[in-house]
Amino acid sequence: MSNFTHFNEQGRAKMVDISEKEETHRIAIARSSIEVNEETYEKITNQHIKKGDVLAVAQVAGIMAAKNTSDWIPMCHPLQLKGVDVSFDWQRDQSSYHLIITVSVKTKGNTGVEMEALTAATATALTVYDMTKAIDKGMVIGPTYLLEKQGGKSGDYKRERKEG
Numbered sequence: 001m002s003n004f005t006h007f008n009e010q011g012r013a014k015m016v017d018i019s020e021k022e023e024t025h026r027i028a029i030a031r032s033s034i035e036v037n038e039e040t041y042e043k044i045t046n047q048h049i050k051k052g053d054v055l056a057v058a059q060v061a062g063i064m065a066a067k068n069t070s071d072w073i074p075m076c077h078p079l080q081l082k083g084v085d086v087s088f089d090w091q092r093d094q095s096s097y098h099l100i101i102t103v104s105v106k107t108k109g110n111t112g113v114e115m116e117a118l119t120a121a122t123a124t125a126l127t128v129y130d131m132t133k134a135i136d137k138g139m140v141i142g143p144t145y146l147l148e149k150q151g152g153k154s155g156d157y158k159r160e161r162k163e164g
Helices: 038-045 054-067 114-132
Strands: 024-036 083-092 097-109 145-150
Touching: 024 038, 024 114, 038 097, 038 114, 054 083, 054 097, 054 114, 083 114, 097 114, 114 145
Parallel strands: none
Antiparallel strands: 024 097, 024 145, 083 097
16 A cells, blocks of 8 residues: 555555655646537626626636635645636537636645646536526536646646647
8 A cells, every 4th residue: 555645554545744845836727618508608708697797706716616625625735825817718619619717726835736726627617507507507517637737746747638
C-alpha cells in the first residue's frame, strides 16, 4: 500500500501530508459545458429567466465551489486561493447550443488547485441547469476535464486533445 499516497499502513484512507512540500505558484484551468436547446439559449442570453441573470449567478456559484472544494471532496486540503475566474463562451451545432465554461484557479501553496478548478466548473454547469430546468430538463452537462496545470513537484500539464 505504500505506493498509494491516500492510504495509511493499514490500507485505510488518509489525508496526504503536504507539510514538507515546497510552496510554489499553482494554477489549474478546467473546462465543462452544458448543452441547452434554443429556447433556453435565447432566454439565458436575453436575461429572460425569472430566477435572474443565469450566468452571473452561475459564475458566483463556481467561485464559491472553488473556495469550498475541501468541504465536498473528502481528502482535499483546504486552500487559501489567490484567484478564481469563471468565463463563458457559446458554441452552436445543428441541434443545440453549448455553453463552454472555463475556470482558472490560482494560489501560492504546497498543493495544487486542480480539484478546485474542476469543482468550480462542475458547480457552474449545475447552477445553469438548476436555474433553467423549468424550460428544459434534457440538458446535458459535460465533459468536464482539466485543461492545464502549472507548478508543483509533478510539473506542468497541458491537455493535448481538444474537447468541448
